[in-house]
Amino acid sequence: MDLFAADPGTLLLFTAISFTAGFVDAIAGGGGLLTVPALLSAGIPPHLALGTNKLCGTFGSSTAALTFIRKGLFTPGRWWAASGATLAGAALGALLTRLVSAGVLKTVLPLAVLGAALYLLWPRRRSATAEPAFQPTRASQWTAGSLIGFYDGFIGPGTGAFWMAAAVRFFRLDLVQAAGLARFMNFLSNAAALAAFMTLGTIDYPLGLTMGMALMVGAWAGAHSAIRFGAPLIRPLFIAVVLAMSVRLLWQQFHG
Structure with a gap:
C-alpha cells in the first residue's frame, strides 16, 4: 500500500490510529492491538503488516522507554538477563515468520490478537504496591524475556500488556514501575524483530x-x-483498550 498515493482521509486515519496506539501503549501496553488490525484491514499482506508494525512500533516504544528512564522510574542495569533473553527471543520469532504462509498468518493473527486480549482481561492482579526489596531472579528474567520476546517477534500485538502483567504478578512492581519495564522490553523486542524483518524485506517503509x-x-x-x-x-485504560479490541475483533470475525 502506498500511503502517499492514498486519499487524505486514509492518511489522517492511519495517523490518528498510530497516535492513539502510541498513547495507549505507553500507558498500559497493547498498542499493537490497534495498529496490526488496522494494517490488515487496509489489505496489507500479513508478513508486510508484521514488519511495518515493528518499524512504527520501535519509534513509539523507544520514546516511551527513554521517558521512563529519564524520570528515574526504570533502571536498565537491573534487567540485563531479561534484556538479553528478549532480544534473542524476538529475533528468533521474527525470522520464523518466514516459514509460515501468508494464508496461515492471515488466519492466526486475528485469533492471536483476540486470545491475547481476552487473556489480559482475565487475570486478577496483585496489589499495586511495590516491594522494593524483591530481586527478580536471573531464571525468571530469562523465562519472561525469552517467551514474551518470542511472541513479540512472531505475532506482536499485546506484548506490552503481557509485560505489564508479568511485572506486577511475578516481579512485584507497582503499575508505574511495571509500565517502565514493559516499555523498555517492548523497545528491545521491537528493535530485534525490526532488524530481522529488514533482512527478510517485509517492511513498507x-x-x-x-x-x-x-x-x-x-x-x-x-x-x-x-x-x-x-x-x-493505567488500570482502567488498560482494561478499556483490551475490552474494546476484543469486541472489535469478534465483530470482524463474524461480520467482517
Whole structure:
C-alpha cells in the first residue's frame, strides 16, 4: 500500500490510529492491538503488516522507554538477563515468520490478537504496591524475556500488556514501575524483530515511518500521563483498550 498515493482521509486515519496506539501503549501496553488490525484491514499482506508494525512500533516504544528512564522510574542495569533473553527471543520469532504462509498468518493473527486480549482481561492482579526489596531472579528474567520476546517477534500485538502483567504478578512492581519495564522490553523486542524483518524485506517503509512519527508523539504524551497520574489512569485504560479490541475483533470475525 502506498500511503502517499492514498486519499487524505486514509492518511489522517492511519495517523490518528498510530497516535492513539502510541498513547495507549505507553500507558498500559497493547498498542499493537490497534495498529496490526488496522494494517490488515487496509489489505496489507500479513508478513508486510508484521514488519511495518515493528518499524512504527520501535519509534513509539523507544520514546516511551527513554521517558521512563529519564524520570528515574526504570533502571536498565537491573534487567540485563531479561534484556538479553528478549532480544534473542524476538529475533528468533521474527525470522520464523518466514516459514509460515501468508494464508496461515492471515488466519492466526486475528485469533492471536483476540486470545491475547481476552487473556489480559482475565487475570486478577496483585496489589499495586511495590516491594522494593524483591530481586527478580536471573531464571525468571530469562523465562519472561525469552517467551514474551518470542511472541513479540512472531505475532506482536499485546506484548506490552503481557509485560505489564508479568511485572506486577511475578516481579512485584507497582503499575508505574511495571509500565517502565514493559516499555523498555517492548523497545528491545521491537528493535530485534525490526532488524530481522529488514533482512527478510517485509517492511513498507513510507507507511511505517509515517505511522512511527505519530506513534512517537502519542508515546511521549502517554508516558508523561502514566507518570503523572499513575494507577488511577493505567488500570482502567488498560482494561478499556483490551475490552474494546476484543469486541472489535469478534465483530470482524463474524461480520467482517
